[in-house]
Amino acid sequence: MATTEIVTVQRRRKYHWPEAQLNFWIFIMLVSSAVILGIFAYLTAIQNTLRLGVPWILPYMITISALCIIFIIILLGLISQRQLLPGIVVLGSFILFVLWLTGLIETSIQLYGPTGAVNSYCGSRPNTEIIDSMQTAVWLANLSICTDFRAAFAFEIVGTIFLLWMMVMAYQVNRDDFD
Numbered sequence: 001m002a003t004t005e006i007v008t009v010q011r012r013r014k015y016h017w018p019e020a021q022l023n024f025w026i027f028i029m030l031v032s033s034a035v036i037l038g039i040f041a042y043l044t045a046i047q048n049t050l051r052l053g054v055p056w057i058l059p060y061m062i063t064i065s066a067l068c069i070i071f072i073i074i075l076l077g078l079i080s081q082r083q084l085l086p087g088i089v090v091l092g093s094f095i096l097f098v099l100w101l102t103g104l105i106e107t108s109i110q111l112y113g114p115t116g117a118v119n120s121y122c123g124s125r126p127n128t129e130i131i132d133s134m135q136t137a138v139w140l141a142n143l144s145i146c147t148d149f150r151a152a153f154a155f156e157i158v159g160t161i162f163l164l165w166m167m168v169m170a171y172q173v174n175r176d177d178f179d
Contacts, residue, residue, distance in 0.1 A: 015086060015173050022079075025166055026072055032159035033072070037065040039152045043145065057106045061152070064099045068159070071096060086174035090167050097163040104156040111149050122146035 040061045047054045071092050078084040111118050122142070 015084065016176070017079075017084060017173055018169070021169060025162055025169070026075070028162050029068060029159060029166075030072055032155045032162070033065040033068040035155045036061055036152055036159070037069070039148045039155075040065070043148060046141075046145070055110065057103065057110060061103045061107070061156075064096070064103055067099070068096055086170040089170040090174075093163050093166040093170065097160065097167065100156060100160045100163055104153070104160050107149070107153050107156055111153055118146060118149045 040058045044054055044058045044062065047058065075084060075089065075092075078088070109117075
């Protein structure tokens with residue numbers, strides 16, 4: 001009796017990621033996430049110190065930037081094992097894009113909104129005729145909060161754009177559009 005042996009060969013598809021673009025994306029997203037995490041943690045500490053209510057955007061952006069850092073760490077692990085799949089990157093980037101866009105919209109409302117916006121308090125200067133140490137300290141704290149909010153807004157724009165760019169890059173990798 002003759003036996004027939006069937007051998008199946010399974011070949012894994014290799015994806016060719018553009019290294020320079022991927023490294024640049026990882027660096028910019030780590031910087032953006034870390035800056036936003038630090039700024040909103042600082043603003044939360046100020047709100048707690050002053051015994052004021054903490055707006056929902058502060059813990060929201062702390063959480064989202066921490067999730068982004070975790071996502072990048074997972075990507076680095078997959079890159080080191082040469083198992084970075086475009087589908088994982090597109091899915092994770094899309095979820096983070098929606099979350100970052102939500103944070104960007106709310107930060108813009110908090111910064112430039114119609115009433116009681118942070119930016120409306122940024123132009124105030126201390127009275128030069130009567131300058132005491134308390135008034136100067138309040139002015140410096142106000143200036144710091146304004147600068148922090150503006151920086152967070154700028155980094156949120158950068159992060160949102162870079163997440164969109166990553167989705168496009170992952171789609172191109174999936175289609176082998178890179179040379």
